[in-house]
Amino acid sequence: MTTTVNTTDTKASPAVPGTGLDPGTQPDAYASTSDDRRLSQLDALEAEAILVIREMAGELERPALLFSGGKDSVVMLHLATKAFWPAPIPFPVLHVDTGHNFPEVLAYRDETVERLGLRLVVASVQDYIDDGRLRERADGTRNPLQTLPLLDAINDNRFDGVFGGGRRDEEKARAKERIVSLRDEFGQWDPKNQRPELWNLFNPRHRPGEHVRVFPISNWTEVDIWRYIDREDIPLAPLYYAHEREVFNRDGMWLAVGPVSQPRDDEQVETRLVRYRTVGDMSCTGAVESPARTNAEIVLEVAASTLTERGATRADDRISEAAMEDRKKEGYF
Amino acid sequence: MSAPTQSTPVLDPAAVAGAARGTLLRLATAGSVDDGKSTLVGRLLHDTKSVLSDQLAAVERVSRDRGLTAADLALLTDGLRAEREQGITIDVAYRYFATANRSFVLADCPGHVQYTRNTVTGSSTADVVVLLVDARKGVLEQTRRHLAVTALLRVPHVVVAVNKIDLVDFSQEVYERVEAEVRAVARELGVVDATTIPVSALDGDNIAERSERTPWYAGPSLLELLEALPPSDDPAHESFRLPVQLVIRPQGAARDEAHRDYRGYAGQVASGVVRVGDEVVALPSGRRTTVVGIDLGERSLDEAFAPQSVTLRLADEIDISRGDVIAAAADAPVPTQDIEAVVCWLGDAPLRPAQRLLLKHGSRTVQTAVRSLNGALDLDNLHAVPAEALSLNDIGLVTLRLAAPLPVENYSLSRRGGSFLLIDAHDGRTLAAGMVGATLPSGAPAPTEPEGDEEWEI
Ligand SMILES: Nc1nc2c(ncn2[C@@H]2O[C@H](COP(=O)(O)OP(=O)(O)O)[C@@H](O)[C@H]2O)c(=O)[nH]1
Ligand SMILES: [Mg+2]
Numbered sequence: 001m002t003t004t005v006n007t008t009d010t011k012a013s014p015a016v017p018g019t020g021l022d023p024g025t026q027p028d029a030y031a032s033t034s035d036d037r038r039l040s041q042l043d044a045l046e047a048e049a050i051l052v053i054r055e056m057a058g059e060l061e062r063p064a065l066l067f068s069g070g071k072d073s074v075v076m077l078h079l080a081t082k083a084f085w086p087a088p089i090p091f092p093v094l095h096v097d098t099g100h101n102f103p104e105v106l107a108y109r110d111e112t113v114e115r116l117g118l119r120l121v122v123a124s125v126q127d128y129i130d131d132g133r134l135r136e137r138a139d140g141t142r143n144p145l146q147t148l149p150l151l152d153a154i155n156d157n158r159f160d161g162v163f164g165g166g167r168r169d170e171e172k173a174r175a176k177e178r179i180v181s182l183r184d185e186f187g188q189w190d191p192k193n194q195r196p197e198l199w200n201l202f203n204p205r206h207r208p209g210e211h212v213r214v215f216p217i218s219n220w221t222e223v224d225i226w227r228y229i230d231r232e233d234i235p236l237a238p239l240y241y242a243h244e245r246e247v248f249n250r251d252g253m254w255l256a257v258g259p260v261s262q263p264r265d266d267e268q269v270e271t272r273l274v275r276y277r278t279v280g281d282m283s284c285t286g287a288v289e290s291p292a293r294t295n296a297e298i299v300l301e302v303a304a305s306t307l308t309e310r311g312a313t314r315a316d317d318r319i320s321e322a323a324m325e326d327r328k329k330e331g332y333f
Numbered sequence: 334m335s336a337p338t339q340s341t342p343v344l345d346p347a348a349v350a351g352a353a354r355g356t357l358l359r360l361a362t363a364g365s366v367d368d369g370k371s372t373l374v375g376r377l378l379h380d381t382k383s384v385l386s387d388q389l390a391a392v393e394r395v396s397r398d399r400g401l402t403a404a405d406l407a408l409l410t411d412g413l414r415a416e417r418e419q420g421i422t423i424d425v426a427y428r429y430f431a432t433a434n435r436s437f438v439l440a441d442c443p444g445h446v447q448y449t450r451n452t453v454t455g456s457s458t459a460d461v462v463v464l465l466v467d468a469r470k471g472v473l474e475q476t477r478r479h480l481a482v483t484a485l486l487r488v489p490h491v492v493v494a495v496n497k498i499d500l501v502d503f504s505q506e507v508y509e510r511v512e513a514e515v516r517a518v519a520r521e522l523g524v525v526d527a528t529t530i531p532v533s534a535l536d537g538d539n540i541a542e543r544s545e546r547t548p549w550y551a552g553p554s555l556l557e558l559l560e561a562l563p564p565s566d567d568p569a570h571e572s573f574r575l576p577v578q579l580v581i582r583p584q585g586a587a588r589d590e591a592h593r594d595y596r597g598y599a600g601q602v603a604s605g606v607v608r609v610g611d612e613v614v615a616l617p618s619g620r621r622t623t624v625v626g627i628d629l630g631e632r633s634l635d636e637a638f639a640p641q642s643v644t645l646r647l648a649d650e651i652d653i654s655r656g657d658v659i660a661a662a663a664d665a666p667v668p669t670q671d672i673e674a675v676v677c678w679l680g681d682a683p684l685r686p687a688q689r690l691l692l693k694h695g696s697r698t699v700q701t702a703v704r705s706l707n708g709a710l711d712l713d714n715l716h717a718v719p720a721e722a723l724s725l726n727d728i729g730l731v732t733l734r735l736a737a738p739l740p741v742e743n744y745s746l747s748r749r750g751g752s753f754l755l756i757d758a759h760d761g762r763t764l765a766a767g768m769v770g771a772t773l774p775s776g777a778p779a780p781t782e783p784e785g786d787e788e789w790e791i
Contacts, residue, residue: 036567037567037568037569037606037638038356038564038565038567039356039357039640039641040355040356041355041356041357041431041436043641044356044357044640045357046642047601047640047641047642048640048642050601050642051578051601051640051642054578054579054599054600054642055578055696057578057579058578058579058655058696081630082629082630083599083642084579084581084599085581085588085628085630085631085644086581086583086587086588086589086592086595086631087581087582087583087586087587087588087595088583088586088588117588168427168428168429169428169429171412172410172412172413172426173412173413175410175412175426175427175428176412176413176424176425176426176427178454191413191415191423191424192413192415192423192424194424194451195762195763196450196451196453196454196679196763196766197454197457197763198453198454198457198752198754198763198766199457199458199748199749199752199766200458200601200640200749201693201694201695201752201753201754203693203754203756203761203763204761205691205756205760205761205762206760206761207759207760207761218427219427219429219438221429305385306385306386307385307386307387308385308387308388311385311387311388312387322413322414325412325413325414326414
């Protein structure tokens with residue numbers, strides 16, 4: 001079974017009608033112009049991310065990179081590959097497994113780790129629930145439960161820096177965070193007292209017990225991510241592309257029928273053409289109806305969307321105004 | 334006041350493609366508390382249809398809960414709980430939007446003096462600062478401080494938005510008075526090309542479109558101005574510099590057998606252009622060699638320019654390690670252990686002469702001692718005055734002695750080569766933003782400006 005979508009094949013499909021946008025036949029659609037030596041926006045974002053990754057590799061003793069198999073962490077890993085080429089990525093990847101992951105994403109994760117010869121450290125929420133260190137929440141979502149296993153993994157492995165794929169356009173608390181962001185000995189973020197971050201000079205120094213979270217793709221938007229995936233032909237887990245799936249509607253979101261998301265009596269199961277914009281906890285991550293089967297089609301779809309990716313797909317972020325900020329203060333991603 | 338209407342982003346394939354090719358412009362706001370910075374950023378996002386419907390709905394819901402009759406657009410950036418409780422901006426919020434030929438990063442900065450370090454953070458990477466001034470209040474202490482910071486950081490463009498023009502009946506006279514006041518301060522601080530615009534951030538006058546309510550103003554709207562700002566200078570006019578971040582030597586771990594003997598120097602081109610065949614010099618050692626290859630991932634390039642992140646391969650196996658700088662052999666900087674610099678002090682405890690600190694320049698961190706404190710900027714008269722210490726948010730002139738020679742450059746010639754951090758060696762805190770070779774205004778009387786029509790300059 002192959003669990004990745006090879007985007008080279010999909011690019012051979014005809015241009016999206018009427019859009020005039022066909023990166024397949026315009027290989028330079030995203031390129032910088034070499035005559036006046038100005039970097040295109042995408043190249044500028046790539047250069048910034050590689051700068052950050054290399055600088056932290058130089059400054060930190062034991063970094064790790066959070067890798068979930070989701071599109072943002074895949075892009076971050078791709079950037080890390082470029083940063084150190086032709087040497088391998090010099091640090092392990094860390095996955096906090098909620099036990100509610102999409103099987104396709106886990107398969108993609110393992111395949112990628114294998115392909116790049118990485119060391120994978122898994123922190124399992126299920127283990128914590130099984131031995132009583134964590135208790136299942138009434139609403140069934142495990143997103144907030146990831147914080148403790150994450151912090152324990154950082155402590156146990158003595159990681160002094162963790163790369164995350166968070167983007168500032170995702171959420172209003174993330175919009176406030178530094179690229180290199182200090183965490184105290186309890187893993188807490190203090191948004192009212194962040195370290196100044198000046199020019200391109202990144203400073204991850206900290207006291208023993210503290211660590212930093214590093215967000216190399218802070219300044220990328222969802223559309224930038226898809227343009228880059230398109231340009232670089234980065235393979236992704238197949239559920240990011242349109243496919244038929246058994247779903248039911250809850251709170252305006254299409255949830256997949258599966259072991260952790262069963263329809264209630266009043267919820268009808270239908271087969272729909274859907275894709276995922278984010279791939280979090282299956283119990284609370286919704287699919288969107290979409291015919292987009294190629295990266296180029298997704299770029300256009302995302303650019304035209306009237307909803308943010310979290311607004312469209314994450315039930316847990318709807319809980320309260322400051323849900324993300326509160327989770328982040330406790331040490332969440 | 335008019336309620337913002339539901340914004341529906343329209344699919345514009347030209348914009349989708351154009352934004353990817355277009356350049357990136359980084360904008361930061363500045364100005365005193367309540368002068369309308371966050372509202373202006375919200376208005377710019379809203380009027381360019383960059384606010385998605387769930388974001389707008391959330392802002393409308395919170396505004397309604399507070400008894401407001403219209404959506405408070407400042408809530409688009411004031412996203413922290415504490416900011417919403419107090420109705421202020423505490424730290425920088427980053428937002429993004431794109432037009433057909435440009436992508437923008439907007440950094441909405443706080444106005445309070447206690448959060449000046451966050452404003453310095455926001456404007457240190459800015460291509461343009463939009464300084465807001467309340468038309469009713471004119472220039473305040475924070476307006477001066479932020480303009481001083483903008484001038485010191487040498488942000489390439491400054492736009493002065495004379496805001497809340499709706500509250501002074503769109504009066505040309507008030508606008509011109511405030512404009513003259515800001516220009517006088519800007520001149521004393523050495524800001525040359527400040528453009529001024531009368532705006533109402535709340536109502537949208539002269540933000541995305543020119544307003545009919547200011548018929549006496551013939552210049553562009555803020556958005557028109559931002560779209561037309563010339564991009565940064567062609568790096569071909571600068572000297573080549575690359576601070577080495579890592580030495581890439583895969584040896585047995587190479588991803589491919591062919592790269593077992595690969596040896597490359599990874600870093601971001603800080604300034605200038607480098608080509609295969611160029612003669613370069615490693616600093617501080619001074620050893621010369623030739624560039625034989627430039628790699629960006631698997632791709633080989635003939636040349637690289639700022640700010641690309643690349644890996645250089647060199648002809649000779651000379652000793653180069655992380656922290657060294659590779660520079661054009663023809664005009665390399667001379668490493669020095671003694672520097673004069675202006676610093677924005679961002680530490681809670683004061684800076685005093687004889688203090689020992691760490692200094693980070695490029696990818697190198699060395700120990701340093703403060704030899705002397707040569708003065709501080711007095712924000713009332715904008716002159717340097719003698720000082721025994723620098724407190725939080727003070728701007729001062731210092732002489733530093735470094736534990737090892739560094740190839741620093743004058744900040745006025747190179748933002749990258751002349752900037753440094755001062756760091757607390759014990760807890761790692763960033764204590765100051767430093768600019769090599771910068772000076773404080775001397776206090777000489779400013780020349781008076783010739784009368785006549787101000788042409789807007791872009
Ligand atoms: N009448 C009027 N009020 C404004 C204007 N711009 C901002 N305000 C109001 O001024 C107050 C402070 O605005 P805010 O954007 O939070 O200021 P900041 O502290 O500079 O970010 C808010 O109540 C705004 O609604 C304007 O152009 N006209
Ligand atoms: Mg504000």
